Amino acid sequence: MQDTSEPFDRGEPSDTWRAYQGASTGTEIECEGWRQEAALRMLNNNLDPEVAEKPEELVVYGGTGSAARSWDAYDAIVEELRDLADDETLLVQSGKPVGRFRTHERAPRVLIANSNLVGKWDDWEHFHELEAEGKIMYGQMTAGSWAYIGTQGIIQGTYETLAALARAEYDETDLEGRIVVTGGLGGMGGAQPLAVTMNGGVCIAAEVDEERIDRRIETGYCQEKTDDLDEAIERAEAAAAAGESYSVGVHMNAADMLEAMLEREFVPDIVTDQTSAHDALEGYYPSGYTVAEADSLRDEDPDRYVEESIDTMERHVQGILDLQECGAIAFEYGNNIRGQVQDERGMETAFDFPGFVPAYIRPQFCEGRGPFRWAALSGDPEDIYRTDEAVLDLFPEKESLGRWIELAQEQVQFQGLPSRVCWLGYHTGEDGLTERARFALRINDLVREGEITAPIVVTRDHLDAGSVASPNRETEAMRDGTDAVADWPILNALLNCAAGADIVSVHDGGGVGIGNALHTNNHVVLDGTEQAAETAKRVFTTDPGMGVIRHADAGYEEALDTARESDVAIPMRDRGGD
Numbered sequence: 001m002q003d004t005s006e007p008f009d010r011g012e013p014s015d016t017w018r019a020y021q022g023a024s025t026g027t028e029i030e031c032e033g034w035r036q037e038a039a040l041r042m043l044n045n046n047l048d049p050e051v052a053e054k055p056e057e058l059v060v061y062g063g064t065g066s067a068a069r070s071w072d073a074y075d076a077i078v079e080e081l082r083d084l085a086d087d088e089t090l091l092v093q094s095g096k097p098v099g100r101f102r103t104h105e106r107a108p109r110v111l112i113a114n115s116n117l118v119g120k121w122d123d124w125e126h127f128h129e130l131e132a133e134g135k136i137m138y139g140q141m142t143a144g145s146w147a148y149i150g151t152q153g154i155i156q157g158t159y160e161t162l163a164a165l166a167r168a169e170y171d172e173t174d175l176e177g178r179i180v181v182t183g184g185l186g187g188m189g190g191a192q193p194l195a196v197t198m199n200g201g202v203c204i205a206a207e208v209d210e211e212r213i214d215r216r217i218e219t220g221y222c223q224e225k226t227d228d229l230d231e232a233i234e235r236a237e238a239a240a241a242a243g244e245s246y247s248v249g250v251h252m253n254a255a256d257m258l259e260a261m262l263e264r265e266f267v268p269d270i271v272t273d274q275t276s277a278h279d280a281l282e283g284y285y286p287s288g289y290t291v292a293e294a295d296s297l298r299d300e301d302p303d304r305y306v307e308e309s310i311d312t313m314e315r316h317v318q319g320i321l322d323l324q325e326c327g328a329i330a331f332e333y334g335n336n337i338r339g340q341v342q343d344e345r346g347m348e349t350a351f352d353f354p355g356f357v358p359a360y361i362r363p364q365f366c367e368g369r370g371p372f373r374w375a376a377l378s379g380d381p382e383d384i385y386r387t388d389e390a391v392l393d394l395f396p397e398k399e400s401l402g403r404w405i406e407l408a409q410e411q412v413q414f415q416g417l418p419s420r421v422c423w424l425g426y427h428t429g430e431d432g433l434t435e436r437a438r439f440a441l442r443i444n445d446l447v448r449e450g451e452i453t454a455p456i457v458v459t460r461d462h463l464d465a466g467s468v469a470s471p472n473r474e475t476e477a478m479r480d481g482t483d484a485v486a487d488w489p490i491l492n493a494l495l496n497c498a499a500g501a502d503i504v505s506v507h508d509g510g511g512v513g514i515g516n517a518l519h520t521n522n523h524v525v526l527d528g529t530e531q532a533a534e535t536a537k538r539v540f541t542t543d544p545g546m547g548v549i550r551h552a553d554a555g556y557e558e559a560l561d562t563a564r565e566s567d568v569a570i571p572m573r574d575r576g577g578d
Contacts, residue, residue, distance in 0.1 A: 008134040011071040013056045016078055022048030023417050025379025027454045033086050034377075034527040035109045035502045038457040040081045041377055041417065042146040042523070043067060047074075048416040051150040053187050058095075060148050061187025062511060063276040063283030065140025067148075069095030084109060095137035095144060106531070108497055112146075112505035114139025115514060122508065122515040138509060141462035145505035145521040149375060150415030151190040151221060156404060157371045157461065158195035160423055161333070163400065164360035165270065166199060169329055175201030177240050181261065181268040181323075182333075183254025183316070185212045185222065188511065189274035192333075193222040193247035198407045202240045203247040204232050204268070206254035208285045208294075213249035219413050225249040229257060233266050253287045255312045258319025267326040272356075273316065277337035278513035280309040280344075287312040314341045317350055324353055331356050334463070336512035339472045358477045365474075366551040366558035368426030368544030370464035372436055374443070375419040378454035384418040385409070386452050390442050391422055395435070425465070426544040428566040436540035440526060441533055448528030455527040458536070459503075462510060462519035465547020467492045470510065470517035480554040486518040492546045493520040499538035 023041040024030070031037040046067040047055045058066045058074065068074035073096040080090050080097050091099040092112045115138050117126060130136040142148040162180070166172045178201045182192050185207040193216065196203035205222065207213050216222035223246060226232050232248045239246035250257055254275060261268070276283025285294050286308035298305045317337055324330035330353035332338055342350040357365070364370070376383035388405050395401055401422065408420065424435040433441065446452045460467075468474040471483035489506070496504045501522035510517045524539050526532050548568050551559035563570055 014071040014075050020044045034455045035525045036081050036084045038525040039110050045416040046148045051416040060143035062140040063279035064138045065143035069137040106500045108504050110503045114144040115508040124514050127514045139507045141510045147459040149419040152412050154188050155191040156421040158191045161356050162199045175199040176243050178269040179236050179240050180270040183273045184275035185216050190216045197245035197247050202236045204236050206250050206257040208253050209291050210251050222249045223247045227251045255316035271323045271328045271330050272333045274333045277335040280306045284309045310344045314345045317341050331359050334473045336472050355476045357474050365465040366556045367562045368465045368547040369423050371461040372424045373421040374456050374458040375417040381418045383452045434541050437537050440536035440540050444526040444533050457525050459523045462521050466550040468519040478554050488550045489518045489520045495542045496522040499542045500535045501539045
């Protein structure tokens with residue numbers, strides 16, 4: 001059961017943060033070099049009021065996913081980054097700067113570890129005991145690694161998942177005429193309506209917090225809202241019948257909505273969920289309460305709050321199962337709601353619908369493909385549009401990529417630093433470069449030539465081909481049963497350090513909760529220099545290459561084929577061993 005200790009007092013919002021109110025922009029820097037400047041700008045971009053869910057509390061997204069442990073720690077990080085030399089490395093332990101050492105110019109400038117606990121003690125109860133004492137912080141995935149770029153960061157992954165679903169389930173290229181029902185319009189879930197409509201479908205999304213619906217409408221991620229479920233269903237059915245894309249946020253609890261749909265004998269084509277169910281206390285709202293009432297209950301009786309959250313999750317999962325039984329295609333979108341009710345309520349049928357990775361995404365992971373992303377440190381949208389031109393020029397054969405870029409330019413509003421996401425992988429061309437390396441080198445050239453006005457920082461989601469061990473999500477149902485083997489993300493982080501990435505991070509928990517995942521991330525700053533080019537060539541070969549070897553080791557033919565085609569060395573396989 002999740003512990004409900006009194007929260008740690010993080011202090012009052014920093015005057016430094018108030019002065020920034022987001023990342024600095026332009027070509028003038030306040031640090032010793034662009035690698036340090038990129039870290040500072042990405043930290044502040046995470047805490048931009050346009051980007052973060054509760055920046056005044058240091059919370060970026062996902063319930064309590066934070067960028068720094070306290071406001072004092074934030075101030076110290078900022079001061080250290082400003083003063084960090086080109087041959088020094090800053091160590092950040094769960095959002096607090098704890099050390100700074102002289103290393104060398106090609107070493108990472110920042111190393112981050114968040115939320116990591118030794119196995120026997122790796123659970124919410126022990127984590128919250130330490131958190132209440134101010135000794136640890138929940139970094140989620142990209143919150144604590146300073147790589148969050150707003151809801152746009154998840155949008156293409158959701159788009160790719162739904163496109164893969166359309167191909168797998170309907171043998172179609174899109175979801176025209178299909179209705180998708182889901183829950184959650186927070187920092188992650190808020191991407192769902194737009195991802196559905198970009199795929200030509202219709203989305204009905206439940207959200208108990210009306211302000212979140214309004215925010216998604218304001219930023220173009222959702223089209224309309226209503227308190228009337230019958231009205232939402234009527235609009236959705238009309239749009240689907242006409243072959244039009246449409247999205248509506250329904251102001252109600254997701255579990256209540258699914259049960260009401262079953263009572264009305266309304267069965268959508270697809271049902272999923274992206275509430276922050278990994279965190280029963282801070283991320284999920286129990287049924288029967290308004291947001292204000294639930295917040296009061298959380299403060300006054302956190303134990304009861306957690307119990308009622310888990311009760312609601314049980315109904316929520318049962319609603320998905322019942323809709324699946326009625327003919328809907330069901331999948332979990334990575335929030336561990338199945339694991340919560342299996343662990344806390346002994347629900348034996350919780351995993352009778354699959355997670356999105358084994359159902360639709362794993363073949364892409366086998367090719368080293370995943371959510372590669374980049375941000376323009378200049379703050380100038382034109383720099384991102386120039387990168388769009390570059391990626392289309394480099395990969396003209398990728399029709400889906402071209403369609404994505406066109407749709408993103410039309411429909412995805414920038415939040416904070418202008419950014420873009422694009423799924424690229426390992427496959428090498430005649431030049432021997434991987435897709436990711438080829439793109440990064442082109443961007444580095446454009447920065448050097450002045451066609452892009454300031455450096456570009458390239459990072460990714462932790463949810464990538466070879467950087468996560470998460471038995472209820474990325475590594476669910478691995479062919480060889482190695483779902484819980486966490487050596488792979490550790491090797492990924494070590495390899496990123498050896499390759500010279502500018503920031504490397506290792507986290508526990510992510511979107512599925514403490515003890516349920518280990519995952520890593522990296523940043524590379526493309527500042528136009530030869531050193532940046534060499535770093536990009538190494539990191540964007542080794543990083544996606546980890547996805548290839550991880551899945552090849554598990555016996556996936558797609559990964560073995562990629563390894564053979566792109567000359568990835570796998571010692572035991574190359575020598576005829578296991």
